[in-house]
Amino acid sequence: MEIRRIGVLGAGTMGHGIAQVCAQSGYQVNLQDIKDEFVEAGISKIQKFLDGSVERKRMTQDEADLTSSRIKGTTDLREAAKDVDLVIEAIVEDINIKKDVFKELDQICPEDAIFASNTSAQSITEMAMVTKHPDRFIGMHWFNPPQLMRGIEVIVTDKTSQETLDTMVNLCKKLGKEPGICKDSPGFIVNRLLQIWYNESLNMFDEGVADPQDIDTALKVAYNFRMGPFELRDLVGLDVALVVSETHYRELMREQFKPPRCLVMKVKAGDLGRKTGRGFYEYESKT
Ligand SMILES: NC(=O)c1ccc[n+]([C@@H]2O[C@H](COP(=O)([O-])OP(=O)(O)OC[C@H]3O[C@@H](n4cnc5c(N)ncnc54)[C@H](O)[C@@H]3O)[C@@H](O)[C@H]2O)c1
Structure with a gap:
């Protein structure tokens, strides 16, 4: 067609x-x-x-x-x-x-x-x-x-x-x-795999292991990634990220997909990432 x-x-x-x-x-x-x-x-x-x-x-x-x-x-x-x-x-x-x-x-x-x-x-x-x-x-x-x-x-x-x-x-x-x-399956290929990576990064922040900036920097310099997990979450939008996270947890029924506490709290506070000017990082303008 x-x-x-x-x-x-x-x-x-x-x-x-x-x-x-x-x-x-x-x-x-x-x-x-x-x-x-x-x-x-x-x-x-x-x-x-x-x-x-x-x-x-x-x-x-x-x-x-x-x-x-x-x-x-x-x-x-x-x-x-x-x-x-x-x-x-x-x-x-x-x-x-x-x-x-x-x-x-x-x-x-x-x-x-x-x-x-x-x-x-x-x-x-x-x-x-x-x-x-x-x-x-x-x-x-x-x-x-x-x-x-x-x-x-x-x-x-x-x-x-x-x-x-x-x-x-x-x-x-x-x-x-x-x-x-x-x-058709929850998160398809890319999001399902990324979900685990995001969750462990955010869980480390919740546990006080390291701050978002340190986790992002560690991954970027170690693997030449262009962005770290917290920067990416802010780019995607934390409201969208939370719904996606909840869907994986509900549909795949595994603990590793449970939405991290810091993500839930940011969304409750209306700090949704770049689009609101504040998420895990602060931004000068909303994009
Ligand atoms: N943000 C990402 O990185 C990303 C990546 C891939 C896929 N997605 C998916 O793309 C979709 C949109 O995400 P987004 O990040 O652009 O969200 P967004 O919140 O930036 O934009 C959604 C837009 O849809 C509009 N909208 C709401 N209800 C509507 C309706 N009934 N009819 C027409 N428009 C309506 C809103 O006003 C808003 O402008 C979601 O399903 C999301 O999961 C997002």
Whole structure:
């Protein structure tokens, strides 16, 4: 199936970057969020990224202008669903909200549209089963920031058709990404493995073994990692991180997946990482 127009739902940390990558590769994009200010914030982050790319000579002004011209922002789900061949959902990590949105999309999208969820850890099968065509439902798990990270996990359920999988694998390649295929299971491949690494790092902080900065530095200098676990948690957003952590613990039922206390407390305090200006570290501006 040929993809021409893509609806991206959620203009937050992931959605705006996903919209940009799709538009940069020539696709028309409808970018939707629930409030005008969220749509505008997403579009202005895209503009900032494109301006920076032109300044650093990674892109011409014409390419940047063409990319922006392909993105249409809206708060109206019907408008976002109009004429799309694919919807990529990147809204809050809440399975019930996601299921409600997919039920609605099922009524308003073109009959043959593919639905993809960028969830970090929720069940793709559970979401697929609220639609009339689970054969055209798939997971498309991007990494943060979508503009820079090369990998995308493509998650299939028992109901996903071969045609849907082939279409998505081809799309990833057209977007300049490397698809990795995985069966539907908690955290897929990357997040499930990372979860243990994050948990032990945060548990060490809870136990007073070392501070976030010392743990991050130790890992970065030992293994040449670009970021440590606390920096990464702040980048992802601690609210998203907590939901993902809770899902792993609930679904895999193993103690090693239990959310660390410091993560729970940060979220209770509203210190969600870069997006609120404070998480395990302090930031001058919210991003
Ligand atoms: N942050 C990451 O590093 C990361 C990485 C991979 C996948 N994900 C997944 O991507 C999804 C989005 O995460 P995020 O970090 O971008 O979250 P975010 O909180 O930054 O953005 C979510 C956006 O969705 C919007 N939204 C909420 N309900 C909506 C609805 N009903 N319709 C449309 N928009 C709605 C919010 O207003 C917000 O702008 C989650 O499922 C998350 O697990 C996140």
